[in-house]
Amino acid sequence: MSWSWIPRHLDDIWDLTLSHLWLTLLPTLIGLVIAVPLGTLAAYLPKVKQIIVGGFGMLYTIPSLALFVLLPGIIGTKILDPVNIVVALTIYTVALLVRVIADGLLSVPPVTLQAATGMGLGLRQRFFKVQLPLALPPLISGLRVVVVSNVSIVTVAATIGISQLGSLFTMGFTRRSFIPIVAGLGACLILALVLDLLIATIGRRLTPWVRAAG
Amino acid sequence: MIELQHVTKRYPDGTEAVKDLSFTAPTGQITALVGPSGCGKTTTLRMINRLIEPTEGTILLDGDDVTRQDKVALRRRIGYVIQSAGLMPHKRVLANITTVPRLMGVKKAECEARARELLDLVGLDQSFADRFPAQLSGGQSQRVGVARALAADPPFMLMDEPFSAVDPIVRQQLQQEFLALQKRVAKTIVLVTHDIAEALLLGDQIVVLGQAAAIEQQGTPYELLSNPANEFVSDFLGRSRGYQALGFEQAGDLPLQPGPVVRASDLGRADPRRWTLILDDGGRPAGWQRGTEHRAAIAAIRFPAESLRVCLDSALAGPSGLGVAVDADGVFRGTFRLGDVLAQAAFDSQPWEGPQ
Numbered sequence: 001m002s003w004s005w006i007p008r009h010l011d012d013i014w015d016l017t018l019s020h021l022w023l024t025l026l027p028t029l030i031g032l033v034i035a036v037p038l039g040t041l042a043a044y045l046p047k048v049k050q051i052i053v054g055g056f057g058m059l060y061t062i063p064s065l066a067l068f069v070l071l072p073g074i075i076g077t078k079i080l081d082p083v084n085i086v087v088a089l090t091i092y093t094v095a096l097l098v099r100v101i102a103d104g105l106l107s108v109p110p111v112t113l114q115a116a117t118g119m120g121l122g123l124r125q126r127f128f129k130v131q132l133p134l135a136l137p138p139l140i141s142g143l144r145v146v147v148v149s150n151v152s153i154v155t156v157a158a159t160i161g162i163s164q165l166g167s168l169f170t171m172g173f174t175r176r177s178f179i180p181i182v183a184g185l186g187a188c189l190i191l192a193l194v195l196d197l198l199i200a201t202i203g204r205r206l207t208p209w210v211r212a213a214g
Numbered sequence: 215m216i217e218l219q220h221v222t223k224r225y226p227d228g229t230e231a232v233k234d235l236s237f238t239a240p241t242g243q244i245t246a247l248v249g250p251s252g253c254g255k256t257t258t259l260r261m262i263n264r265l266i267e268p269t270e271g272t273i274l275l276d277g278d279d280v281t282r283q284d285k286v287a288l289r290r291r292i293g294y295v296i297q298s299a300g301l302m303p304h305k306r307v308l309a310n311i312t313t314v315p316r317l318m319g320v321k322k323a324e325c326e327a328r329a330r331e332l333l334d335l336v337g338l339d340q341s342f343a344d345r346f347p348a349q350l351s352g353g354q355s356q357r358v359g360v361a362r363a364l365a366a367d368p369p370f371m372l373m374d375e376p377f378s379a380v381d382p383i384v385r386q387q388l389q390q391e392f393l394a395l396q397k398r399v400a401k402t403i404v405l406v407t408h409d410i411a412e413a414l415l416l417g418d419q420i421v422v423l424g425q426a427a428a429i430e431q432q433g434t435p436y437e438l439l440s441n442p443a444n445e446f447v448s449d450f451l452g453r454s455r456g457y458q459a460l461g462f463e464q465a466g467d468l469p470l471q472p473g474p475v476v477r478a479s480d481l482g483r484a485d486p487r488r489w490t491l492i493l494d495d496g497g498r499p500a501g502w503q504r505g506t507e508h509r510a511a512i513a514a515i516r517f518p519a520e521s522l523r524v525c526l527d528s529a530l531a532g533p534s535g536l537g538v539a540v541d542a543d544g545v546f547r548g549t550f551r552l553g554d555v556l557a558q559a560a561f562d563s564q565p566w567e568g569p570q
């Protein structure tokens with residue numbers, strides 16, 4: 001196998017990249033949607049926080065391959081079903097973000113919250129218009145970490161036969177060539193960088209006050 | 215009008231922060247609550263807008279019990295200004311100011327036009343409209359805080375040490391501007407401070423609080439200074455840097471007014487409801503007259519005076535808080551207000567925690 005293998009298989013690499021992309025983004029988004037209410041709950045109820053953060057923290061320590069293999073038994077999917085990957089990565093995402101969101105919400109200065117209440121903002125208005133926006137900067141940093149780590153964890157799914165960029169690694173092993181491995185690695189890196197940059201850019205747009213303070 | 219009737223606040227840990235406090239803050243006036251640190255001033259203020267619920271007693275806003283009103287609606291009728299402003303860090307100045315009117319459904323364009331007027335009113339250039347709070351100085355933040363509190367045009371304002379986070383020069387400027395502003399907007403204001411000079415300068419009425427918000431004395435600045443009710447009050451007044459500073463400052467630029475004054479021969483022309491200074495044929499002050507009441511004591515001082523302290527004594531000796539200035543021959547030059555003496559003195563004062 002020679003280097004020309006890469007240009008000849010650009011179409012295949014592109015397809016693998018796309019499936020990698022959605023296997024990464026879907027659980028990240030679902031995880032975010034679940035983590036916001038859970039993190040809010042955790043921020044307001046310290047006991048619940050211990051349970052949620054502790055529980056998800058434990059789930060996070062389960063190796064991803066083990067989770068991919070165990071999940072079908074628990075949720076009744078087929079072993080080759082990509083849903084397994086999505087569910088597993090959603091769990092990791094929630095585990096990371098719940099804590100970030102809870103801490104972010106709690107880091108909003110009490111003076112600011114009290115001023116908002118004193119002005120006549122209701123509890124819901126105060127949450128959505130003051131507390132949540134002010135928790136955005138840590139949430140965005142957390143999201144960047146999650147996306148990059150999800151890009152790399154997805155590759156493990158190749159070992160249970162779900163095709164994405166990780167499949168290039170297994171192909172490299174079976175054909176005893178490092179060329180597909182290099183291609184997969186490069187594509188993963190670029191994907192992670194692009195996603196990270198995208199979130200960082202959107203984040204900067206959403207939080208203009210952060211730069212103003214600098 | 216804001217009325218507190220036998221209000222008590224016991225915190226869950228048993229601390230009795232406020233005990234059986236009653237006072238009335240009259241409509242359109244500034245009532246200054248002053249007292250040492252920890253005496254319950256902030257607690258008192260926050261019970262008015264229900265950030266804290268009283269344990270006992272009643273608080274009335276224009277006669278309506280605050281506990282019978284929706285908290286959020288209540289707070290929108292009460293402007294709230296706190297130390298270091300409490301601005302929303304993620305919102306630009308204009309958005310900070312328009313927050314409450316926007317929540318109340320006023321159109322955006324209308325809110326912003328009003329906010330720009332308010333910027334003028336509090337003495338901020340329009341270029342500040344698009345800044346974030348982190349890009350403002352302490353004094354500028356405080357101005358935005360005042361503008362924000364006024365945005366929904368609430369009839370009431372609560373101010374908790376609004377000017378204490380800025381340096382003395384900026385503070386004096388803000389205080390003066392705030393007084394001028396209040397002349398125009400005439401809100402019913404309760405202002406908390408532990409700086410007696412600030413209370414004397416800003417308060418139409420002063421409530422001096424001791425431990426657990428026990429009222430030591432209540433009255434106008436003139437009443438407090440001329441007749442302190444007890445040792446606690448005189449101590450609080452006397453040991454304040456603001457009062458001591460009265461002895462140092464030259465009085466040269468104290469503004470003089472031509473009246474109210476009348477020649478003895480024209481006594482019939484004097485307004486019988488108002489204390490008026492009577493001058494003898496040589497133009498020298500001869501006494502104060504109001505209707506049939508007469509005071510011979512004048513305590514006129516030679517102008518320019520050697521110190522603000524003698525100006526203060528002169529103003530306090532008069533029956534209406536006016537001091538009398540004469541020239542080297544004892545001829546009347548003008549009167550000056552207690553408020554102006556205090557304003558001058560406040561410039562040099564440092565906040566002081568009061569007797570502990």
Ligand SMILES: Nc1ncnc2c1ncn2[C@@H]1O[C@H](COP(=O)(O)OP(=O)(O)OP(=O)(O)O)[C@@H](O)[C@H]1O
Pocket residue numbers: 225226227229230231250251252253254255256257258408
């Ligand atoms: N949440 C609370 N629980 C228990 N005690 C409290 C609480 N808040 C305030 N206190 C106590 O109540 C008393 C009055 O407090 P408050 O904040 O009203 O004082 P203050 O007059 O505003 O003081 P300062 O001038 O220092 O701001 C203090 O002794 C304080 O320690």
Ligand SMILES: [Mg+2]
Pocket residue numbers: 255256257
């Ligand atoms: Mg206080």
